[in-house]
Amino acid sequence: ETAAVDVDRLRRCGFTEVVYCEGKSVGSVVEIFKSLSGHGQHCLGTRVSTEQATALTEYFPEIIYNKTARTVRLPRTNQAGTPVERVGKVSLLTAGTSDLPVAEEARETLFWMDCEVDLIVDIGVAGPHRLQEQVHRLQDSDAVIVVAGMEGALPSVVGGYVDCPVIAVPTSVGYGTSFGGVTALLGMLNSCASNVTVVNIDAGFKGGYVAGLITHRIAKARKG
Amino acid sequence: ETAAVDVDRLRRCGFTEVVYCEGKSVGSVVEIFKSLSGHGQHCLGTRVSTEQATALTEYFPEIIYNKTARTVRLPRTNQAGTPVERVGKVSLLTAGTSDLPVAEEARETLFWMDCEVDLIVDIGVAGPHRLQEQVHRLQDSDAVIVVAGMEGALPSVVGGYVDCPVIAVPTSVGYGTSFGGVTALLGMLNSCASNVTVVNIDAGFKGGYVAGLITHRIAKARKG
Amino acid sequence: ETAAVDVDRLRRCGFTEVVYCEGKSVGSVVEIFKSLSGHGQHCLGTRVSTEQATALTEYFPEIIYNKTARTVRLPRTNQAGTPVERVGKVSLLTAGTSDLPVAEEARETLFWMDCEVDLIVDIGVAGPHRLQEQVHRLQDSDAVIVVAGMEGALPSVVGGYVDCPVIAVPTSVGYGTSFGGVTALLGMLNSCASNVTVVNIDAGFKGGYVAGLITHRIAKARKG
Amino acid sequence: ETAAVDVDRLRRCGFTEVVYCEGKSVGSVVEIFKSLSGHGQHCLGTRVSTEQATALTEYFPEIIYNKTARTVRLPRTNQAGTPVERVGKVSLLTAGTSDLPVAEEARETLFWMDCEVDLIVDIGVAGPHRLQEQVHRLQDSDAVIVVAGMEGALPSVVGGYVDCPVIAVPTSVGYGTSFGGVTALLGMLNSCASNVTVVNIDAGFKGGYVAGLITHRIAKARKG
Amino acid sequence: ETAAVDVDRLRRCGFTEVVYCEGKSVGSVVEIFKSLSGHGQHCLGTRVSTEQATALTEYFPEIIYNKTARTVRLPRTNQAGTPVERVGKVSLLTAGTSDLPVAEEARETLFWMDCEVDLIVDIGVAGPHRLQEQVHRLQDSDAVIVVAGMEGALPSVVGGYVDCPVIAVPTSVGYGTSFGGVTALLGMLNSCASNVTVVNIDAGFKGGYVAGLITHRIAKARKG
Amino acid sequence: ETAAVDVDRLRRCGFTEVVYCEGKSVGSVVEIFKSLSGHGQHCLGTRVSTEQATALTEYFPEIIYNKTARTVRLPRTNQAGTPVERVGKVSLLTAGTSDLPVAEEARETLFWMDCEVDLIVDIGVAGPHRLQEQVHRLQDSDAVIVVAGMEGALPSVVGGYVDCPVIAVPTSVGYGTSFGGVTALLGMLNSCASNVTVVNIDAGFKGGYVAGLITHRIAKARKG
Amino acid sequence: ETAAVDVDRLRRCGFTEVVYCEGKSVGSVVEIFKSLSGHGQHCLGTRVSTEQATALTEYFPEIIYNKTARTVRLPRTNQAGTPVERVGKVSLLTAGTSDLPVAEEARETLFWMDCEVDLIVDIGVAGPHRLQEQVHRLQDSDAVIVVAGMEGALPSVVGGYVDCPVIAVPTSVGYGTSFGGVTALLGMLNSCASNVTVVNIDAGFKGGYVAGLITHRIAKARKG
Amino acid sequence: ETAAVDVDRLRRCGFTEVVYCEGKSVGSVVEIFKSLSGHGQHCLGTRVSTEQATALTEYFPEIIYNKTARTVRLPRTNQAGTPVERVGKVSLLTAGTSDLPVAEEARETLFWMDCEVDLIVDIGVAGPHRLQEQVHRLQDSDAVIVVAGMEGALPSVVGGYVDCPVIAVPTSVGYGTSFGGVTALLGMLNSCASNVTVVNIDAGFKGGYVAGLITHRIAKARKG
Ligand SMILES: Nc1ncnc2c1ncn2[C@@H]1O[C@H](COP(=O)(O)O)[C@@H](O)[C@H]1O
Ligand SMILES: Nc1ncnc2c1ncn2[C@@H]1O[C@H](COP(=O)(O)O)[C@@H](O)[C@H]1O
Ligand SMILES: Nc1ncnc2c1ncn2[C@@H]1O[C@H](COP(=O)(O)O)[C@@H](O)[C@H]1O
Ligand SMILES: Nc1ncnc2c1ncn2[C@@H]1O[C@H](COP(=O)(O)O)[C@@H](O)[C@H]1O
Ligand SMILES: [Mg+2]
Ligand SMILES: [Mg+2]
Numbered sequence A, B, C, D, E, F, G, H: 001e002t003a004a005v006d007v008d009r010l011r012r013c014g015f016t017e018v019v020y021c022e023g024k025s026v027g028s029v030v031e032i033f034k035s036l037s038g039h040g041q042h043c044l045g046t047r048v049s050t051e052q053a054t055a056l057t058e059y060f061p062e063i064i065y066n067k068t069a070r071t072v073r074l075p076r077t078n079q080a081g082t083p084v085e086r087v088g089k090v091s092l093l094t095a096g097t098s099d100l101p102v103a104e105e106a107r108e109t110l111f112w113m114d115c116e117v118d119l120i121v122d123i124g125v126a127g128p129h130r131l132q133e134q135v136h137r138l139q140d141s142d143a144v145i146v147v148a149g150m151e152g153a154l155p156s157v158v159g160g161y162v163d164c165p166v167i168a169v170p171t172s173v174g175y176g177t178s179f180g181g182v183t184a185l186l187g188m189l190n191s192c193a194s195n196v197t198v199v200n201i202d203a204g205f206k207g208g209y210v211a212g213l214i215t216h217r218i219a220k221a222r223k224g
C-alpha cells in the first residue's frame, strides 16, 4: 500500500484532499481516486499526465479532463442530478497569453469548488489602458487572482484598483534572469500594494483554492 | 517636496495609504501624516523609529505608538466620539516567543482596521499538543494568520485543521541556514496544505491587512 | 585501471565500501563488484541504471535488484547458508507517496545492514491525525528516518514525539520554489525539534546507513 | 603612489574620469582631485564620505557637496565665467520617497554633465493615477530615468507610455526578500516593456551618466 | 480569445508591440500577426519556433525569417513600394563566435527599426589587438551593443574607448560557474566603465531595441 | 503572557525543552526558567546574552554559565545531592582553534545530558598527521562530533576512520566564499563518507544533543 | 565570416589559441582549424562533439580525438618528423572514478603542451590510506592537479603533503546539494591548505594548461 | 590548550604553517607564535587585529607589522645576520586604488617567502592604455597576480599579454550586485584567457603564496 488518503479533510477543511498526481504511478492515482470517491468524496487531481488522465477516464467516464490545465475532476451534482449552482465571483487575470495554463488550473479548481470565475487575459502593464478598460469588471469581486510571469508587476497595479484580496500567482514564463518564475515571485512578495498575497510558482491550484475559500465564506455570510 | 500622498486610495481600496516610515526623514513622516489627516484620512505608520514616533506624538498627542510592533496609528472614533466597534474575527498565531514583534505589527494593523483579533503565542510544531489544545479557538475565524521563523512549519499544520484562508508570515527568527527568514518563507510557499498563502518576511502588516480585508468583506456580507 | 577500491573499509568502518554507480561505465561497475566480492566483501550498489543492473545480474545471478530504489545488493548468508537475522528496529516514514523511491533506497540499505525496518507511508502534516495514529509504532525505535519533500515539515513534528535521533532525508518532490529539494533540506536543518539531523537531498542511502549504524551499536550493547 | 588617473578619458569618452571615493583614504581622494583639476579636468566624485567632503572643501572652496547624494563636483564655468547652459531634458522619476538619495546622485551627475533634469517623486504603481497625471511631462524627454526599490515595477509602466529609452535604477529600499535591491533589479531586467535598460543597484550615477550621454548626442545632432 | 493586442503602442512608444512567441500556440501567433497587420502595424516576432515560422510564412509569404536569430518580421516599404532607407548607425560587437545568435536577434530588431548596423564578431578581451584594430569603426556610432558570455568583460573595455552609450547583452555561452549567463550579467552590471547599461541574458531584442530608439532620436534631431 | 512552555517534552522526548534565548527579553527568559524549574525540569539555555545570564544568575545562583559557549544550565544532582554520573563517550573534534565556541556549546549540551566528552582541538586536514595521532582516541566512541568551518573537509576524513555516526557541525569560521558557514555545510552534506549527518551552521547544541541521545540509548541497552 | 582567430597568441602567451567548440557550427570549427593550422599553429579543440570530431578527422586524418575528454589535437612533430619529447612532470589525481572525463581533458591538454603526466585515480578522502600510499609519487612534481566532485576535499589533504602548487578542478559529479559542482568549487576556494588555486567547474583544460605553463617555465629554467 | 600547531609543515610543504589570526584570542595568537618560533620556524600571521599586533610586538620587538595588509611576520636573516636575498620576480597588479589592502597582503606574503615583487596599481580596464604602458614590466615575471573587484575583468586582459600563470584575486570592492566580491570571483573563474587561476575573495595571502611557490621552484631549477 502506497497511500494513506486523508478522507477526514472535507470535515476539517471544507473540501476533499486534492490529489497531486506528479511523481505517482498510474496505478496509485487510480487507486487514490477510487478510495476517495468510494468515501463519497468529490475528487480533483492536479498535474495529471496524459497517461494518468486516460486511465482515470476509463474508470470514471464522466471525469472532466482539462489538458491545458493538466487537471481532472469529477462533476458534482446535487441530489436531483443537476449540476450544483456556482457561488460568488472571482476575477482571474493574466499578464500575457503564455500564462494561460496556470490560469486554467486556477479556473478548474474554482469550478470544482462551485465558484463563478471571470477570466480576463493578456493585460500586462506595458499596455496599461488594457487593464484600465477592465477595472469595472473587478469591482464586485470577492477576490482577484493575478497570474503573471517575467517581472510580475501586474498584481501591484491591480492591487491599487481594488478593495479585495489579490492573490498573486507567479509563473515560469520568461527567460534568462526570470529564473523559472523566481523573479515574478519576488516582485509579488515585495509588492507596494498592501492587499497582495502570494503562492508558489505556477501554483494555479493554490491561487484558485484560496480565492474559492474566501468566496465561499462570503457566500455563507450572505446567506446568514 | 518629497512625497505625493495617494489620498484617493481609501476610495479605491477601502483603506487609507499606509506610511512605510523606514528610510524617511522625521520631517517627511510628520509632513505625510499631516497631509493624510488633513484630508480626513485615518493614518497608520509602520517600521517607525523611536525618533519618528516622538515627533509624531508631539504633533498628534492622541497617537497610539506600539514600540514592539514599531507602529503608530491615529485612533478612530465615530461621530459620537466613541471608538468604532470591532468586526469579525482573525486568529493570530505565533510559533515561538521571538516571533512576537511581527505578530504585534499584524495586530496593530487589524486594530487600525477595526477587526477583532485572537492572539495565541508559542505553539510551535515540536510540542504539538499546544496547537491541538487551541484548535477550537480557530473554528469560527474568518482568517488565520500564522507567524513563524526557523523552518516555518506551523502554517502547514494549522492549514490541516481549518476551513478558512491561512496567511503565513515568515519571520527572520533563526540562525545559520534560516537565512534571515528565507527558509521559513520557502517552507510556507511549498506548504502541502492547500489553504496557505504567503507574504514577505517579517511582513506582519501585510498579513494583518489581507486578513482584515477578508474579515470586512465577510462582515459586510453578513450585514447584507 | 579506473578504480582503487577501499577493501579495508569494512575493518575501519564496520561495513564494506558502497558503490555509487552513477557516472560509471557498466564495465567499471562490474569490475568493482567483482573486486569487492573477490575480497569476500558484501556489496551494495546505489543509483544503479537498468543497464548496469542487467550486467551485474548476469554475473551475480543471486543479486537483489530493487528498481524503484535503484539499488543492487548481494544477499548475506551466514555460514549455515541461511539468511542472517535482522537486528534492532528503524522506523521509516514518508510524508507523501512520491517520496517512496528515496525511502526504498533507505530500506534496501538497512536490509543490506541486516536491520529491521518498519515503513509507514503518506502521513504528511496537513492530515495530522495520520501521524498521531502511528505514533505508538515509533516508541521502541532505535532511530526514525523521515523522508519528505515540499516544505519538509514532517521531521519537526515527528521529533516532538520521540526520544531517539530523527534522521531527516529531504526529497526533490515538489515544484517551483521547492528548488529540487533545497526547501525541504533548509526546513529540516532549521527544525525546532532538537533531535533532527539531516543528510543530502534524495540521500536515502545515507539516512539508512546512519540509522543502521545506530541500531547496530545498540544491538551490540544489548548483547553486552 | 596609489593611483594612475586616466586623464585621457575626456578625449576618448567625452567626460572626465569620475572618482569613486568609497574605500579610498582622504589623502588619496584629495590627491586624485588635485591631479585631475591640475590637468584642467572637471571633477565629479561619488560615494563621498563627510570626512572626504570636508577635506576637499578645504582645498576647493567652490566645490558643490550634496550630502544626500553623497557627491562632490567642481562647478563648470565657460570662459566668460558664467555657468554653462544646460542642454536637453532628462526626466527623473522615483517610485517612493526613500528612493530620493539615489535619484539625487543621478541628478548631480546630470548637472555635472550640464543637462536639464525634471524630477518627479513618489509616483509608485499602487497609486497609478499619480503617474498618469505626470505623463505629459515625459513626452519631450530625451531619456527617462526611473529609480525604484521593492518590486521595481515602475519602469515597466513608464516604458509603456514613452518612446525614448527608460534607464531603470534599482534601489536597496525594502526589506525581507527585497534582498538589498536584487528583487527590483530582477524585475527591471525582465520588464515586458521593450525600452527598459538597467544599471547596478543604487547606481544613480550610472543612470544619470547614460541619460546624459544620450541627451548630449541628441543636442549635438540638433545643432547639426 | 487568448490575446489582447496593444495596437495603440505605436502611437505611445513609437514602435508596434513585438510578439514574444515562446510559449504561444502556432494558432495564437498567427492570429496575433493577423490582428496587428490588420491594424496596419509593422510586425516583429521573437523567439519563434520553426513550426511557428512555417505557419506564418504560409500566411505572409513576404515575411523575413532569420533561423539563427529566431525572428520573423514583415518588410517595411514606403508608399512608393521601395524599402525604407536605414538611418543612423549602431555598432554591434560579439566577444566570441558562439554569441552570434543573440547578436543576430539584435540585428534583426535594428533592421525592423530601419537602422544601419555594423557587425564586428569575435573580438574578446584575451586577444586585445582585435578590438584595437576595430576601434575606429566605433567612433561615429550612435550606440554600441556588446554581446558577450563567459566573464562578460568586453563591454568594460569597449566602454573605455567610446563616448556613446554601450548596451551590454550578456549571453548564456559558457559552462560551470557561467550559470547560464548570470556571471556575464553581473560583470556587466558592475562595469567600471560609466557608459554601460545592461539588459536581460540573451536579450538581443532588447539590446537592439534600445539602441534603435537612441539612433532614431538622434536622426530626428539631425533632421531638425 | 508570551510563552507556552512544553513541560511534557521530558516525557515524550527524554529531555526537557531547551530555551533558545536569542530574541527573547530578559524578563521572558527568567520567566521561562522559573516555569520550567517550577515543574521540576532540568533547564538548559542556549545563545544566552551576558545580560540574560546575569539576570538568571541572580535568581538561580547555582546556575552554570559558559560565556564562550553562550549557555546556561542548572546542575543536576541525584536525590543524595551528589552530581549525577556521566555515561557513554562522545568524541568532540574541531578543525581549528576558531571553532571552539561552537564545540563548547556542544560540550555544555552533553554535560547537561550527563554524557562523557573527549575534546580534541585543531586537527584540520592540511596537517593530516594530527588526526592520525588521535585516531585511537575515537575507537570506542558512541558518536563523533566534528566541528569545522572553511571547506568543512574534516568530517569526511574522520568518517573514513570510525564505525560510529559522525555528526558534522559546520561553523561560520572563514571569509569570502565561506558564506558564513554555507560552504562548510554543503561540503558536509556531500561527504563521500557514508556515516556523516549534518546539523545547522554553528548548531553546537544540536550536534551535542543528537550525540547525547545516541549515547544514552547505548548506555541503556548496555544496562539491559 | 564568423571568427577572428587570434594567430598572434602563440607569440604573446607561448601557446596557440585553443578552440572552444561548444556552440559553434561544424563548419565554423573546421574553418577555424584550417585557419590556425594554415598559420602554422598547433591546434587543440575542447568540448568537441562527435559530429565536429568526424568532420575534423576527414580534413585532418592525423588528428587525435579523445572521446572521453571530448578533445581533438594535431600531433606535434619536430623538424625531423619525430614526436616532440615530453618535459617536466605533472601529477594528475582524481577523487573518484566518475571524475575521469575531466581528468582526461587535463591530460590531453598537457600532452598537447608536451608535458609528462602521472595519473592516479580514485583516491578520495574517505579511504585515506589510498592517498598515503601514493604520496611518494607526488614528491618531484612541478605541479599537482586534483580533480574532485562532491565535497571537493581532496585538494586540501593533498595540499598538506606537497611543496608545489595544487590546481584544484571541481567536477559536477554528485547529486542534490552538490549543485552541479558548486559545492566542490566552494570547498576548494576555502581550502585550509595555502597552496591550492582553483579553476572553473569541469575545467580540466584550464587545470592542465596552468600546470603545463608552470612545468614549461621550470623546464626552461633548468635548461638555463 | 587550544591549538595543535603543525610544526612539520615546513618539511612537507616548504614553508611554515601560517597563522590565520581572525577569531583567535590575543592569548592564543601569542602562544602559537611562541610555539612556532620556539621550533625555529619563520612565522607569518594574517588578518591580524591591532590588539593582536600590539601583543605580538611586545613579545617579538623585531616583528614587522603591516597595518594595511593586516599581517605580521618575523624578519628572516641568514646565519650571518644579514637579510636573506630575494629570488625570482612576481608582478602584482591592482585594478583600482581600493584593491590595495589585498595587494599588500599578497606582497607581505611574498616578502616573507623572500620573493621579488613588482607592484603596479590602478590599471583597470576602462583606461586600457594604462595596462599597455606597463606590459613590458610583466614580460620576465615568473607569475602575475591580478587583484581586482567590481567586474574583475583585468585578469582576462592581462592573461592575453603574458605566457606565465595569472593568479586572480577577487576583492570585495564594489556595491550592489558586486555581492562582496562574488561577481569578481565568477568573472575570473570564467575568464576566456586560458592561464587564469583563482583564489578566494580578498585572499591576498593565497595569491601571494602560490606565486611564491612557482617563483621558488623556477629559482631552484635555475640553480640546477
Ligand atoms: N498542484 C498542487 N500544488 C500544491 N499542493 C497540491 C497540489 N495538488 C494537491 N496538493 C496538495 O498535496 C497534498 C497531497 O500530497 P500527496 O500525499 O503527495 O498526494 C494534498 O494535501 C493537497 O492539498
Ligand atoms: N525577446 C523578447 N524579450 C523580452 N521581451 C519581449 C521579447 N519579444 C517581445 N517582448 C515584449 O513582450 C511583450 C509581449 O508579451 P505577450 O503579451 O506575452 O506577447 C511585448 O510588450 C514586447 O515588448
Ligand atoms: N541553539 C538552538 N538551536 C536550535 N534549536 C534550539 C536551540 N536552543 C533551543 N532550541 C529549540 O528551540 C525550541 C524553543 O523555541 P522557542 O519556543 O522559541 O523558545 C525548543 O524546542 C528547542 O528544542
Ligand atoms: N574548455 C575551455 N574552457 C575555457 N576556456 C576555453 C576552453 N577551450 C578554449 N577556451 C578559451 O576560449 C577562447 C576561445 O573562445 P571562442 O572565441 O569562443 O572560440 C580561447 O581564448 C581559449 O583560450
Ligand atoms: Mg500580450
Ligand atoms: Mg517556545
Ligand SMILES: [Mg+2]
Residues within 6 Å of the ligand: A003, A004, A005, C095, C096, C097, C122, C124
Ligand atoms: Mg498524501
Ligand SMILES: [Mg+2]
Residues within 6 Å of the ligand: B003, B004, B005, D095, D096, D097, D122, D123, D124
Ligand atoms: Mg509613496
Ligand SMILES: [Mg+2]
Residues within 6 Å of the ligand: E095, E096, E097, E122, E124, G003, G004, G005
Ligand atoms: Mg574567438
Ligand SMILES: [Mg+2]
Residues within 6 Å of the ligand: F095, F096, F097, F122, F123, F124, H003, H004
Ligand atoms: Mg590550526
Ligand SMILES: [Mg+2]
Residues within 6 Å of the ligand: C003, C004, C005, G095, G096, G097, G122, G123, G124
Ligand atoms: Mg572510489
Ligand SMILES: [Mg+2]
Residues within 6 Å of the ligand: D003, D004, D005, H095, H096, H097, H122, H123, H124
Ligand atoms: Mg582608478
